[in-house]
Amino acid sequence: MPLGALRPSPLVDQAVQHLREQITGGHWPVGTRLPGENALAKTLGVGRSTVREALRALAGAGLVQARQGSGVFVIASEPVQDWATRLRRAAISDVYEVRMMVETQAARLAAARRTDEDVAAMEAALQARERAADADDAAFVDADIALHAAIVAAAGNPVLTDLFAEFAPALREKLIDMVELLGLREHDRNPGHDTHAALVAAVRDGDARAASDLLQAELDQTLAHLHDGTPGSR
Structure with a gap:
């Protein structure tokens, strides 16, 4: 499912949902480095701060991990259940x-x-x-x-x-x-x-x-x- 610009509403939640779908749907397999914040912000039609918050949420769900100097990588295909x-x-x-x-x-x-x-x-x-x-x-x-x-x-x-x-x-x-x-x-x-x-x-x-x-x-x-x-x- 391709990424697209988001509708106005809770943008961070929408960004999380869209990015999560890319990961759980296999578009970005485990080990993949995600596009940079600027590229994601442009694709989703939101600001970098929104993308940053969305990535934090995905990290909290155990789906991605930021690596100093390397970027953000997919580390799991399904979120960790609480x-x-x-x-x-x-x-x-x-x-x-x-x-x-x-x-x-x-x-x-x-x-x-x-x-x-x-x-x-x-x-x-x-x-x-x-x-x-x-x-x-x-x-x-x-x-x-x-x-x-x-x-x-x-x-x-x-x-x-x-x-x-x-x-x-x-x-x-x-x-x-x-x-x-x-x-x-x-x-x-x-x-x-x-x-x-x-x-x-x-x-x-x-x-x-x-x-x-x-x-x-x-x-x-x-x-x-x-x-x-x-x-x-x-």
Whole structure:
């Protein structure tokens, strides 16, 4: 698709779109040096500042890279997806595998570092999860995630807490789908209550091994059900 002069409107956005199409459409393959700013500005009918902003946006998307003294080169044919987009598009089993890695270690750390305030927050979240048994699936999942978030927070690692916060929205969507897919609440409106209560007790008592093992077993069981598509408890 040939380049052409742009219509007046958000010019930077239009320039980004046109240049992106040249790259993703194969007109400029990976390794190609783009025309200079003056040439691009003339072809697109915009100023050099607009071209410069568009190239910055394409660099941020992982499509091009400026090389000092050499120009701007195409380094990828497809834009890099941000973390939130990748999570939304990921298979639920893949999301759950990552969840296992993060949360089992968080539970171990939480058992070693929990404070009285952390314990109070976890116990309150456990009670809220139990009350949510009478609510719809979305509200129950929200209460479940809040309990797990309280355990992660008790690990005392702000990076880990932020990571879980980034992870939680996609996890929520997939958990709601999973509850419906596997029929997790058809026969038990509060699935996994005993396991969660034992998990909170293990963290409260400082038993890192038990906390990690309980969470690992719980998530392993759900992952197995995801792989074979059969109902089970969470």
